[in-house]
Amino acid sequence: MLVDCHAHIDTDDFDNDRDEVVKKCNIIIVNAGVDYNSSLKSIDLANKYTNVIPAVGLHPEFIGEKEKELPLILELISKVKIISEVGLDYYWIKDSSLRKRQIEVLQKFFEIGEKEGKPLIVHIRGGMKDLLQLISSYKLKLVVHAFEGSVKDAKRIIDYGGYISIPPIVVRDKQRQEIVKNVELSNLLTETDSPFMGAKKGERNEPCNVRLAIQKIAELKGLSEEEVENVIYNNFMRLLNLQIRS
Ligand SMILES: [Zn+2]
Numbered sequence: 001m002l003v004d005c006h007a008h009i010d011t012d013d014f015d016n017d018r019d020e021v022v023k024k025c026n027i028i029i030v031n032a033g034v035d036y037n038s039s040l041k042s043i044d045l046a047n048k049y050t051n052v053i054p055a056v057g058l059h060p061e062f063i064g065e066k067e068k069e070l071p072l073i074l075e076l077i078s079k080v081k082i083i084s085e086v087g088l089d090y091y092w093i094k095d096s097s098l099r100k101r102q103i104e105v106l107q108k109f110f111e112i113g114e115k116e117g118k119p120l121i122v123h124i125r126g127g128m129k130d131l132l133q134l135i136s137s138y139k140l141k142l143v144v145h146a147f148e149g150s151v152k153d154a155k156r157i158i159d160y161g162g163y164i165s166i167p168p169i170v171v172r173d174k175q176r177q178e179i180v181k182n183v184e185l186s187n188l189l190t191e192t193d194s195p196f197m198g199a200k201k202g203e204r205n206e207p208c209n210v211r212l213a214i215q216k217i218a219e220l221k222g223l224s225e226e227e228v229e230n231v232i233y234n235n236f237m238r239l240l241n242l243q244i245r246s
Contacts, residue, residue: 001026001027001028001229001233002025002026002027002028002190002207002208002210002211002214002229002232002233003027003028003030003189003190003191003210003232003233003236004027004028004029004030004190004191004192004194004207004210005030005121005143005145005165005189005190005191005236006030006032006084006085006121006143006145006146006165006191006192006193007029007030007031007032007191007192007193007194007207008031008032008034008038008193008194008195008196009021009022009029009031009045009052009194009206009207010031010033010038010041010042010044010045011038011195013194013195013204014194014195014206021206021207021208022049022051022052022207023049023051024206024207024208025207025208025211027051027207027208027210028051028052028053028233028236029049029051029052029053029207030052030053030054030055030082030084030121030191031045031046031052031053031054031055032055032057032084032085032121032145033054033055033056033057033058033073033076033084033085034057034058034059034062034085035058035059035062035066035069035073036058036066036069036072036073036076039054039055039056039057039073039076040076042054042055042056042080043056043076043079043080046080053081053082053240054079054080054081054082055080055081055082055083055084055085055121056073056076056077056079056080056083056084057073057083057084057085057086057109058070058073058085058086058105059085059086059087059089059123060086060087060088060089060093060102060105060106060123061089061092061093063093063098063101063102063105064098064101067101067105070105070108074108074109074112077112077116077118078116080118081118081119081240082118082119082120082121082240083109083112083113083118083119083120083121084120084121084122084145085121085122085123085145086105086106086109086120086122086123087102087106087122087123087124087125087127087131087145088102088103088106088122088123088124088125088126088127088130088131089102089123089124089125089126089127090125090126090127091125091126092125099127102127103130103134106122106134107134110134110135110138110140111138113138113140113141114138114139114140117141117241118141119140119141119142119143119239119240120140120141120142120143121143121145121165122142122143122144122145123145123146124144124147124148124149125148128149128153131144132153132156132157135160135162136160140161140162141161141162141239142157142160142161142162142163143162143163143164143165143189143239144157144162144163144164144165145165145191145193146165146167146169146191146193146197147164147165147166147176147179148175148176150175151178151179151182151183154179154182154183155182155183158183158184158187162187163187163188163189163235163239164179164183164187164188164189165188165189165190165191166179166180166188166189166190166191166213166217167190167191167192167193167197167213168192168197168198168199168205168209168210168212168213168216169197169198169199170212170213170216170217171199171212171213171215171216172199177216177220180216180217180220180221181220181221185217185221185223185228185231185232186231186235187235188217188231188232188235189232189235189236189239190210190213190214190217190232191210191213192205192206192207192209192210192213193205194206194207194209199212214228214229214232217232
């Protein structure tokens with residue numbers, strides 16, 4: 001079974017064909033909430049589709065603008081198994097007080113994730129140094145989604161016990177190909193970030209496109225697609241502390 005550990009299928013982009021997209025292939029989809037509304041939609045989607053796992057969070061880009069929603073989002077965590085989308089975005093957010101606030105909010109999510117043993121699937125753009133410093137104070141189940149750092153950073157995340165998630169864009173992204181080559185398969189996950197980050201520029205991405213990431217990982221590692229798919233699935237089950245199918 002395929003795993004898309006990070007998607008946004010609650011967005012309008014899927015209003016016309018969501019049913020079809022969710023059922024198109026044999027896949028588990030983690031839907032990440034970016035604010036209170038989309039976190040609620042994540043929970044609704046999981047009620048509707050058995051292969052959708054809901055995650056709730058507040059995207060770092062919305063800190064400031066939507067921060068008043070934070071207490072409501074924190075309350076929703078009790079209803080889900082995964083915390084996402086949370087993180088640090090220094091690519092779009094240049095203001096130093098907002099960046100500081102992103103760290104403070106992420107710490108709140110980390111505290112809850114640590115206390116409740118829930119995985120956090122994090123968005124890190126430009127904030128890798130701060131993330132690495134922050135996580136040293138917590139014991140977390142961590143996934144860095146659409147990982148964009150160096151091989152050295154990836155190794156530090158893995159030494160910490162975290163996972164690196166690979167999107168389909170790996171088919172045309174040399175830096176991510178290096179990550180795949182240098183990281184053990186047991187430390188990788190796959191995702192799409194649908195509808196964003198398509199393998200082809202400008203095209204709507206969808207969860208079943210994780211197949212493209214699986215194909216590229218298989219090629220780079222010299223393994224069969226089936227083997228890569230199974231190991232990634234087992235990695236995901238391990239992350240959620242669920243039984244691995246035999
Ligand atoms: Zn996302």
